[in-house]
Amino acid sequence: MADPEEAQFFPPIPVTDSPSNNKFELVLRMQHIRKTFPGVVALDDVSFELRKGEVHVLLGENGAGKSTLMKILSGAYQKSEGKILIDDQEVDIRSPRDAQELGISIIYQELNLVPHLSATANIFLGREPVRYGGLLDRRAMNQEARQILGGLGIDVDVRSPVSDLSVAQQQMVEVAKAISLDSKILIMDEPTSALTEREIKELFSRIRKLKAAGVSIIYISHRMEELFEIGDRVTVLRDGKNVGSHELSEITTADLIRLMVNRELTNQFPKVRAPQGSEVLKVENLNRRGSLTNISFVLHRGEVLGIAGLLGSGRTELARALFGADNIDSGKIYFKGKLQQTRSPRSAINSGIGFLTEDRKKQGLVLVLSVRDNVCLPSVDKFSRYGIVKGDEENNAAGKYIKELRIKTPSLNQKVTYLSGGNQQKVVLSKWLCCQADVLIFDEPTRGIDVGSKAEIYELMNQLTASGVGVIMISSELPELLGMSDRILVMHQGRISGEFTSEEATQEKLLHCALGE
Amino acid sequence: MKTRYLLSVYGRQFGTLFGLIALSIILWILTPHFMTVSNLLNVAQQTAIVAIIAAGMTFVIITAGIDLSVGSVLAFSGVVMATLLLRGLPLGLALLAGVGTGLACGLINGLLISVGRLPPFIATLGMMSVARGAALVFTEGRPVSGFSDTFRQIAVGEVLRIPAPVVIMLAVYLVAHFVLTRTKLGRYTYAIGGNEEASILSGVNVRLYRTLVYGLCGGLSGLAAIILTARLNSAQPIAGIMYELDAIAAVVIGGTSLIGGEGTVFGTLIGALIMGVLRNGLTLLGVSSFVQQIVIGSVIIVAVLFDMAWKTNRK
Numbered sequence: 001m002a003d004p005e006e007a008q009f010f011p012p013i014p015v016t017d018s019p020s021n022n023k024f025e026l027v028l029r030m031q032h033i034r035k036t037f038p039g040v041v042a043l044d045d046v047s048f049e050l051r052k053g054e055v056h057v058l059l060g061e062n063g064a065g066k067s068t069l070m071k072i073l074s075g076a077y078q079k080s081e082g083k084i085l086i087d088d089q090e091v092d093i094r095s096p097r098d099a100q101e102l103g104i105s106i107i108y109q110e111l112n113l114v115p116h117l118s119a120t121a122n123i124f125l126g127r128e129p130v131r132y133g134g135l136l137d138r139r140a141m142n143q144e145a146r147q148i149l150g151g152l153g154i155d156v157d158v159r160s161p162v163s164d165l166s167v168a169q170q171q172m173v174e175v176a177k178a179i180s181l182d183s184k185i186l187i188m189d190e191p192t193s194a195l196t197e198r199e200i201k202e203l204f205s206r207i208r209k210l211k212a213a214g215v216s217i218i219y220i221s222h223r224m225e226e227l228f229e230i231g232d233r234v235t236v237l238r239d240g241k242n243v244g245s246h247e248l249s250e251i252t253t254a255d256l257i258r259l260m261v262n263r264e265l266t267n268q269f270p271k272v273r274a275p276q277g278s279e280v281l282k283v284e285n286l287n288r289r290g291s292l293t294n295i296s297f298v299l300h301r302g303e304v305l306g307i308a309g310l311l312g313s314g315r316t317e318l319a320r321a322l323f324g325a326d327n328i329d330s331g332k333i334y335f336k337g338k339l340q341q342t343r344s345p346r347s348a349i350n351s352g353i354g355f356l357t358e359d360r361k362k363q364g365l366v367l368v369l370s371v372r373d374n375v376c377l378p379s380v381d382k383f384s385r386y387g388i389v390k391g392d393e394e395n396n397a398a399g400k401y402i403k404e405l406r407i408k409t410p411s412l413n414q415k416v417t418y419l420s421g422g423n424q425q426k427v428v429l430s431k432w433l434c435c436q437a438d439v440l441i442f443d444e445p446t447r448g449i450d451v452g453s454k455a456e457i458y459e460l461m462n463q464l465t466a467s468g469v470g471v472i473m474i475s476s477e478l479p480e481l482l483g484m485s486d487r488i489l490v491m492h493q494g495r496i497s498g499e500f501t502s503e504e505a506t507q508e509k510l511l512h513c514a515l516g517e
Numbered sequence: 518m519k520t521r522y523l524l525s526v527y528g529r530q531f532g533t534l535f536g537l538i539a540l541s542i543i544l545w546i547l548t549p550h551f552m553t554v555s556n557l558l559n560v561a562q563q564t565a566i567v568a569i570i571a572a573g574m575t576f577v578i579i580t581a582g583i584d585l586s587v588g589s590v591l592a593f594s595g596v597v598m599a600t601l602l603l604r605g606l607p608l609g610l611a612l613l614a615g616v617g618t619g620l621a622c623g624l625i626n627g628l629l630i631s632v633g634r635l636p637p638f639i640a641t642l643g644m645m646s647v648a649r650g651a652a653l654v655f656t657e658g659r660p661v662s663g664f665s666d667t668f669r670q671i672a673v674g675e676v677l678r679i680p681a682p683v684v685i686m687l688a689v690y691l692v693a694h695f696v697l698t699r700t701k702l703g704r705y706t707y708a709i710g711g712n713e714e715a716s717i718l719s720g721v722n723v724r725l726y727r728t729l730v731y732g733l734c735g736g737l738s739g740l741a742a743i744i745l746t747a748r749l750n751s752a753q754p755i756a757g758i759m760y761e762l763d764a765i766a767a768v769v770i771g772g773t774s775l776i777g778g779e780g781t782v783f784g785t786l787i788g789a790l791i792m793g794v795l796r797n798g799l800t801l802l803g804v805s806s807f808v809q810q811i812v813i814g815s816v817i818i819v820a821v822l823f824d825m826a827w828k829t830n831r832k
Contacts, residue, residue, distance in 0.1 A: 325718060349720040363718055366711035368778040377708055378719040380701055387701045431719065 024051040027184055027216050033082035035068055042068045044240045055207060055217045057227045060237035061260055066220055070187050074106040075099035105178035106187040111170050115163035120145040122162055123177045148176040152206050168199035187218045192226060193312060204230050222310050224253050224515050236260055261478060261507035269483025270458055274465035277301030281439050281470060286331030291317040293494045299470040304461060306485030307474045308510045314494040315474045316358055319441045323355040324348040349378050354432025358443040364428040367417035371409050372398040374416050375430045401430035422453025441472045446480060458484055478507045492516040533772055533787045540791060544798035551798055558680055564793030565682035568786060569741045570760060571767040572693045573734030575785045578768050580710040580730050581777025582637035586626060586644035587738045587764055588757035593652040594618040595742035599661040599752030608668060616739040622648055623735015627728030652754035662751035672747035682744045693782045706730055710777025767792060770820040
C-alpha cells in the first residue's frame, strides 16, 4: 500500500506486512513479479507470500491478474521480471513439469482428467511405475490410489473410468494426484463452482485435513461467503497490482469489495444518452432448466441495458436463449410487440436481433473466410436471387461498413484471421448492421481488444442507440457497464437479482448483487 | 499488388498446376507417344469419371466431411439406371433415375450426418456397404448389359472432336466452380467447414446445407455411373471399387484441406489429372500396375507434404 491517497481512502483496513512474522514458516515467496504481454502489463510488481499450512485466498475481478500469477507459479507462463523463492531457495519454473517437481500442483476449474481412463490411470498419468522394463505395475498403482483416496475419505472404485464419478469425486482424484506428487503447494481455481452445498462442506473438511498435514493452499474464488469459512488470509489483486494482503479475520466483505473494484475515474466511456423510444423487446418469465429462472425484462429503443453477473450466472445463457440458439422450457419473448413463435437463430435474425458472441473466434467469425464473406454471412439472402449471390452488391455493402466502421484491412478479400482483435470485432458488428438489426446483444464486447478500439466500439454503441436500436450489453467489466448503460440488470444463479438505473448503480452495489447478497 | 493477391488466393493451385506440367514434360521426354493429341484425350477420358466424383467430394471435404460411399453409390446408381433402361424406360428418364439414385443415397448420408449426428466417416462407411450390397442384390450379382447405340454415345460420342465424357467433366467443373464461388450453397459450404458454430449463430441452416452437399456428391456419383456404364456397355454391381480413395486423393492433391473451410474445384481437377497422367505415363513406360500403386501412393503423400510446407510458410 504505497499510495498515500489510497491509504487515506481505506483507513479501517489493517495491513499485515509479512516480513516481521517470524513465527510463520514461508513456503513460497513471489517477489516483484512482472508479466507483460504484447501491449499489456498483466502483472505489475506483484509480491505474494504463502505460509506453510495456510489457505490463502486470491481475490480480484476478472482480468485482475489472478490466473496470470497462478500460471506463472505453475509453469504455464514465464514471468518477465521478479523472483520466486520456495523454502528460501530461488527457483526457475520453466514448465508445468518443473512446477510439479517443486511440489506445486494446480487444479483448474475445468478439471484436467482423461475421462475414459480410471482414477488410478489419471493419478499416475505420465509417471506410471513399471516392472520388468515396461509392464505397468497396476497392482502397486491401484493400491496407492486406493490409499490416497481412502485417506481423503473418498470411497470409489479406482479402476472405473473417472467419467463415471461425480464432479466432486473427480476433483478429489485431482487432489489425490497432487498428493501422490507430494505437493506442498496446491492451487485451487474456483473449486466450488460446480459443487452442491453438501459437497462443498466435504471439500472444506478435506482442505482442513490437507492443511493439518502441512500443505499450503492458494484458493481462488468469487464466492465471498465461503472465503471467510475456509480462508486464513487473503490477497487482493486489482489491475495487475497487489493492493493488499490481510488476515481474513480482520477484514469485512465490504472492505474486500472496495479493494477489488476501486479504480481511477477516467473519461474512457463517451456515453451519449439517446432518447428512449417504444418497447422493442419484452421477455416474460423465461425459464431454462439449470440456467435461467423466471427472467422478465423489457428493452426500449435507444436504450443500453447492461447485464452484470459473474461467470456462470446465466448471462450468456440468457443471450443465447433470446437469440434462439438454445431452447427454453417456458416463457415468452415479444419482439416489437409480436410474440416470437419459432425459435432459431434464423428466425431471430429475421425479426431483427443480432448477437455479438463472447468468443469472437469460435462463435463470431469464420476465420478462414474473407472480410466480405463474414460481413454478409447472415444476410446473404438479401444479396442473392435464386440462390445465386450478386457479388458486386455484396462488395458494396461490405465496402460501406469497412469505411463507416474504419475497419483496417488491405481488401475485402482479406481473411479475417489476419485482422487484429478490434478490427475482427468490427467485422462481427458489421454482420449485424448489415442485417439492419433493431436489437443487438453484445456479450463481452470489448474483451481482448485494445483501448483505442474499445472507445470506437463505445462510439458505435452511441450511434446505434441514437438511430433507435436497443442494445443489451453483457459485461464482466463493471466500469464499462456503469459507463455505458442506461439501466443495469444483475444476474445471480440464473435469476435477475437486481435492477439499477445508471444513476443509482455503483460497483459495490452491482458486486453485492452479483454475489447474491 | 494484383499479382500478390492472385498468388495468395490461387498460389496453391499454381503449384499443383506446375506439378502437372512438370510431370507431363518428364513423361514427354521419356515416352514421346505421351504428348500426342489422341493420348492426351485418352487421359482426359479416363480421368473424367473419377474427376466428376471428386468435384462432389470437394464440396464434402470443404465442409470438413468425407464421403466413403461414392464408389458403391456409383455401382448402385449404374445398375438401377441400366435395369430401367433395358425394361424400356425412355433414355432421358432412365438417366434421371441414375442421377436420382445417387442423389437419394447422398441425401440419406447427409441426413444421417446432420440430423442423426453421425460422424461422416461412419455414416458413409455404412452407406458404402449398404449401396454395394443393394447393387449386388438388385442384379443378383450379374452385370447388366445390352444398350442402344444412342445411350453409348454418352461415352463414345464427340463434341468438336472432344470425347463426350471430357465435355461432361468440363461442364461439371464449370458449374461446380460457379456454385462454389457464386451461390449461397457454395458460400455456406465454406462457412460450415470453416466454423460450424459461427455459421449456426449467423442463421445458416447448417443441417439443410450439409445434407444438400452430400446429396450433390451422391448425385455426381450417379452421373459418373452413367458415363462408366456407357463406356463399358455394361453396368457392373462391382464397379467403382476404390473410387472413393481416388476421389479423395484428387481433392487432397488439389490442395483442399481435410480440416475444411478451404479448397477449390479447379485444384481438384488438376489433382485428378495428375493421377490420370501418372497412371497413363507409367503404363506407357511399361511399369507394372503393382508398381504403379506404390508410385501413386507416394505422390499423394509428397503432394500433401508440399501442401503443408506451403501453408506453414505463409504463416
